[in-house]
Amino acid sequence: MVPGLYRLDTYLYARQQVTCFVARAGARVSLRARRMFSGGGTRAHRCAGARHGPVEGVSLVKTYVMKQGEIAKDWLVIDAKDVPVGRLATQVATYLRGKHKPTFTPSLDMGDNVIVLNAAQVKLTGLKAEKKTYVHHTGYTSGQRFTPVSKLVAAGRPEEIILRAVKGMLPKTKLGRAQLTNLRVYAGAEHPHQAQQPKPVSI
Numbered sequence: 001m002v003p004g005l006y007r008l009d010t011y012l013y014a015r016q017q018v019t020c021f022v023a024r025a026g027a028r029v030s031l032r033a034r035r036m037f038s039g040g041g042t043r044a045h046r047c048a049g050a051r052h053g054p055v056e057g058v059s060l061v062k063t064y065v066m067k068q069g070e071i072a073k074d075w076l077v078i079d080a081k082d083v084p085v086g087r088l089a090t091q092v093a094t095y096l097r098g099k100h101k102p103t104f105t106p107s108l109d110m111g112d113n114v115i116v117l118n119a120a121q122v123k124l125t126g127l128k129a130e131k132k133t134y135v136h137h138t139g140y141t142s143g144q145r146f147t148p149v150s151k152l153v154a155a156g157r158p159e160e161i162i163l164r165a166v167k168g169m170l171p172k173t174k175l176g177r178a179q180l181t182n183l184r185v186y187a188g189a190e191h192p193h194q195a196q197q198p199k200p201v202s203i
Helices: 031-036 044-048 085-097 149-154 159-167 174-180
Strands: 005-013 016-023 075-079 113-117 133-137 144-148 183-185 199-201
Touching: 075 085, 085 113, 085 159, 085 174, 144 149, 149 159, 159 174, 159 183
Parallel strands: 075 113, 075 199, 113 183
Antiparallel strands: 005 016, 133 144
16 A cells, blocks of 8 residues: 555445555555555545436445354254265354355354264275374373374274364364354264254254
């Protein structure tokens, strides 16, 4: 931006959003800024003089922002049998964030509750079952820890594979940690959430 230009405010002229720039006295205005004004002016009165009445065929649509009290969460159930981990995690992360809804608001926990079944039969493509390793550091000296996927499966913790994959696709913030609590992963085909009447989702 040319020195001396200040963003004054956002006005609504002709039912369209037009950003007006005001130049300090004696300052030069860029050619791009000049073209924004009908007369090529360099002062605030040019913006003020650009006001017009309603234009036929042009309507103003305000951006809708969902409120906390308007959030409605559903319960979804997904069968992970023979589904690649990455493909499954991307869909689950989308449902947890609420990006599949037209009212998606990034700053709100508006996603659905997701139940993943048959985590023990999830598909690991390529050589992931033998070579994939999770790295963790305790924060202390020599605290780096390596956990191979095969060790998790042998220890009867296949749910952790899906949890780690989904966690990596969520925001690394308080909101992301809160959204991860809406995920329930079970190794078998049974779950204790029948009272919520979850809707089956296919991937």
